[in-house]
Amino acid sequence: MSRGANNTTNTDPSHAKMVESILPLLGLRGVSPLYGFIGSWLGLEPSLLLTALGMIWAFNKLSRQLYSYMHAIVVQHFMSSVHIRNPDDIYTHLIKWLATQPRLVNSRSLMAETSSKEAWEDEDASNVTRDKSGFYLNFSNQEAKSPAQYVPAIGLHGFWWRGHYFTLTRKREIVFAEGSSRAFREHEDITISCFWRSPQPIKQFLAHIKEVYYSNHQARTIVKRPSRLSNPRYGGRGNWLQVANRPVRDIRTVVLDEDQKLKVLADINEYLHPETPRWYANRGIPLRRGYLFHGPPGTGKTSLSFALAGIFGLDIHVISLLEPSLTEEDLSGLFASLPRRCIVLLEDIDTAGLRRPPPVKPEDDDEGGGPAHAPRRSPRAHTNNNNAAASTTNTNTNATAPHDWKVSDLARALKKDDKSEQRTGISLSGLLNAIDGVASHEGRVLIMTTNLPNQLDDALIRPGRIDLQVAFTNATRDQARELFVRMYEGDPRPRRRGKAATTTSSSTTATGPPKGGDEKAVENGSAGEAANVMETDGLDIRMAELPEVARQFSVKVPDGELSPAQIQGYLLKRKKHPRKALEEADAWVEGLMKQKVLRSNVLEVQ
Ligand SMILES: Nc1ncnc2c1ncn2[C@@H]1O[C@H](COP(=O)(O)OP(=O)(O)OP(=O)(O)O)[C@@H](O)[C@H]1O
Incomplete structure (x- = not known):
């Protein structure tokens, strides 16, 4: 007998018949033969199978609901979370920390990132190869050699830290950026949670990663610029983005x-003192301090700003008012989101076009006049205006020409265009509002630099906005001597010496690759020479001679004629050769003076 026939005997025929008679009533007449076939083939009542499947489905549904209910209770009563938004600093700290903890975040879903070194990061000289001649350094395949760094990918991850289990959820969302850019941008958000009724363990964890980050960044100056991402909290751009992290300038x-x-x-030191805010508050003085560094190009204005940031351990926030997409709203948002103590650097403020515009002539003013501080003109707008003015003049002089009305119309149209452009960018009043308006940030140190202090608007530099002016001048003879000594004196830091580069050459000459003199002596194995190297530090004079050579050099430099940047540039080209620098100084100075008279940009002697 067939298997099917045998199995049919195992089913309850009365029950099967009952189901088969119900199916036509339910409109499932065609199903009853199938029902009978399945029953006989499986050897059991199909309704039992259906019941079992239904129970599994119901159990699954129930357990899922129970799980989400329990999860909600656990999250609500036993877990804490902290959200971190990009581009907040903590986000950067966390990602950097996670990249250094491959074992901790034991996830199978990772994001690989190229880990490029920053310009100022220490490198092991032994990892640098030279070309076949052994003369030139070669950095080919540099990126290929640096290992990728891995951070948790978008999604949910878990990790243990100091006895606590944390979950990390990385999310990415697309948001519409309000403000000047008005575009869709990507935002990232990290949520860290832990099984604890208070967020204390998360706070400790975040404090730890911050500490780790800054322990690696001591003696560094962090430079920030406005981020292109908008911050919805301020309805525009209010975020700062770290763009550089460089060694402190002594x-x-x-x-x-x-x-x-x-x-x-002394002035900044006093201003930053913790008791100063109370002193200012008691006298009703806004807690702000502004400095104007003015002088010719290359005289050290930016350098001093960086050195001050290094001394006081402050971050530098650099704003360029010439950035076309920066609006007054953005500027206020940026000032509002400054940290408690920091340096804000507004470079070359004279070129930002913030002067008060001349009073508008009634005939020019199609829209019935403007505000006292009309918005600035962008350089392009200025050119347009000049063109427009030129066109207007043309129109007047050729009043009889048959097609003049078209030219003047064009000029007027350009002018209108120009006026609509004026409404973008930063006006003087917008800048003044940002730096010391009622809602402006207090506690910052504001430094403005300019080559042309006399072209600045009085309102911008009035006391209260600018509290101290510092004049920078071309180098005096004494300063030239100091620059010379600084260029050639020994390196104060212990020299990090890697092993010799992978290819070496015996054909190294005095003008060859930059090798420290002590390295040469070690190669030659001569103790006498090593001692000599100590005396010369690889220079073409002995260290003891340096002050006298510097003095002789300074005598050749005309007082107050050359900028420190020019002197530095000349000496840099003779990095190991102070004697040569002294010998060639006359010709160099003569060339520069000639260049000045001729108003030429071409250097004869460099
Ligand atoms: N007084 C100085 N002391 C030491 N180095 C200086 C000095 N002035 C200029 N330099 C050097 O010259 C270069 C340019 O200097 P810096 O950018 O500070 O000049 P600046 O006055 O800000 O110029 P600019 O007005 O063109 O912005 C730097 O490399 C700096 O080291």
């Missing part, structure tokens, strides 16, 4: 009149 390397330097240092 204030001694900025050659400046010592009294001026000390005056600025």
Whole structure:
């Protein structure tokens, strides 16, 4: 007998018949033969199978609901969370920390990132190869050699830290950026949670990663610029983005009149003192301090700003008012989101076009006049205006020409265009509002630099906005001597010496690759020479001679004619050769003076 026939005997025929008679009533007449077939083939009542499947489905549904209910209770009563938004600093700290903890975040879903080194990061000289001649350094395949770094990908991850289990959820969302850019942008958000009724373990964890980050960044100056991402909280751009992290500039390397330097240092030191806010508050004075560094190009204005940031351990926030997409709203948002103590650097403020515009002539004013501080003109707008003006003049002089009305119409149209452009960008009043309006940030140090102090609007530099002016001048003879000594004196830091580069050459000459003199002596194995190297530090003079050579050099430099940047540039080209620098100084100075007279940009002697 067939298997099917055998199985049919195992089913309850009365029950099967009952189901088969119900199916036509339910309109499932065609199903009853199938029902009978399945029953006989499986050897059991199909309704039992259906019941079992239904129970599994119901159990699954129930357990899922129970799980989400329990999860909600656990999250609500036993878990804490902290959200971190990009581009907040903590986000950067966390991602950097996670990248260094491959074992901790034991996830199978990772995001690989290229880990490029920053310009100022220490490198092991032994990892740098040279070309076949052994003369030139070669950095080919540099990126290929650096290992990728891995961070948790978008999604849910878990990790243990100091006895606590944390979950990390990384999310990405697309948001519409309000403000000047008005575009869709990506935002990332990380949520860290832990099984604890208070967020204390998360706070400790975040404090730890912050500490780790800054322990690696001591003696560094962090430079920030406005981020292109908008911050919805401020309805526009209010975020700062770290763009550089460079070694602190030693204030001694900025050659400046010592009294001026000390005056600025003492002033900022007093201003940053923790008791100063109360003193200011008691007298109703806004807690702000502004400095104007003015002088010719290359005289150390930016250098001093960085040195001050290094001394006081402050971050530098650099704003360029010429950035076309920066609006007044953005500027207010940026000032509002500054940290408690920091330096805000507004460079070359004279070029930002913030002067008050001349009063508008009634005939020019199609829209019935403007505000006292009309918005600034962008350089393009200015050109347009000049063109427009030129066109208008043309129109007047050729009043009889048959198609003049078209030219003047065009000029007027351009002018209108120009006026609509004026409404973008930063106006003087917008800047003044941002730096010391009622809602403006207090506690920051504001430094403005300019080459042309006399072209600045009085309102911008009035006391209260600018509290101290520091004049920078071309180098005096004494300063030239100091620059010379600083260039050639020994390196104060212990020299990090890697093993010799992978390819070496015996054909190294005096003009060859930059090798420290002590390295040469070690190669030659001569103790006498090593001692000599100590005396010369690889220079073409002995260290003891340096002050006298510097003095002789300074005599050749005309007082107050050359900028420190020019002197530095000349000496840099003779990095190991102070004697040569002294010998060639006359020709160099003569060339520069000639260049000045001819108003040429071409250097004869460099
Ligand atoms: N007083 C100085 N002491 C030491 N180095 C200086 C000094 N002035 C200029 N330099 C050097 O010249 C270069 C340019 O200097 P810096 O950018 O500070 O000049 P600046 O006055 O800000 O110029 P600009 O007005 O063109 O912005 C830097 O490399 C700096 O090291």
